[in-house]
Amino acid sequence: MRVIAITGGIASGKSAVTNQIRMAGYPVVDADLVSRQVVEPGTHTLEEIKETFGEDIIKNGVLDRKRLGQKAFGSQALLKRLTEITAPEIRSAIQDQLSFYKIKGKSLVFCAIPLFFEQHYEDTGWFDQVVVIATNERTQLDRLMARDHLDEWEAQSRIKSQLPLNVKEDKADVVIENNGTAEELQEKVAAYLKEVEEG
Template sequence: MKVIAITGGIASGKSAVTDQIRQAGYKVVDADLVSRQVVEPGTHTLEEIKETFGQEIVQNGVLNRKVLGEKVFTNPALLKELTKITSPEIQSTIRDQLAFFKMKGEAVVFCAIPLFYEQKYDQTGWFDQVVVVAATERQQLERLMARDHLDEWAAQSRIKAQLPIQEKVAKADVVIENEGTAEELEQKVSDYLSTVEVSHD
């Protein structure tokens, strides 16, 4: 089974790329989805987050991501604490999902992992190829402010919490530039997928 990672900067267009890949019929393991599953009500991960960051992080038994985000994205030490709690759980769930798809006989599976390099997934040996979705920092900033209703300072701090996009591009096997229109991005993803199909046939 060929396993392909999709990553990139925050607000670079990873979700649009992942959605198109899913619509093309490929199985996708989504780290964002997994990161929500591991902190669902009743999980020991959620309990640990509550103990570490305070009761106000959880409202009606559910993690308040907005409050948590405001705390951790302005404080690298707290972000590190959060990562230490959630990262092993996320990684273990992703590994289980990949094992499941392998057992089902899938030829190609994609893994959408925003913090692929930051959380050292590139050192796991699980991936045959890494695709980085890239945009300029200005575009990331504008998209992030529009998408998450953040002011410029808050958006900047989220971008700065990640590895610079140039470093991700330098490490990638494939780069999909998302600096134009949605139609242009769609065409680039189609072109890329045709190479995946050729290589696994």
């Protein structure tokens, strides 16, 4: 089974790419989705987060992700602690899903992991190729502010919490540029999938 990782910076267009890959019929393991599942009500992960960040990050029994984000991204130490709580759970769940697809006899699986390099997934040996979705800094900032309704300072602090995109590009096997329209990105992804199928 070939496993291809999709990563990039925050608001670089990873979701658009993985949605298109999913629509094309390929299995996609989505770390963002997994990260929500590991903090669902009743999980020990959520309890640990509550102990660390306080009761006010729980709203109607559910994690208030916006409130948690404000706290975590405001402090390097808190962001590090949040990662220590959630990262092992996310990694374990991703491994489970990959094992499931292997048992099902899938020949090709995509895995969307935003913090691929930050969490050192390249050292796991699970992946045959790493694709980085890249965009320029201004586009990334504008998209993030619009998407998450953040001011420029909040958006910058979230971008700075990740490795710079140019570092990710240097480590990638394939780079898909996303500075243009949604249609242009779709064309690039379609061409890339054709290459993967032929390869």
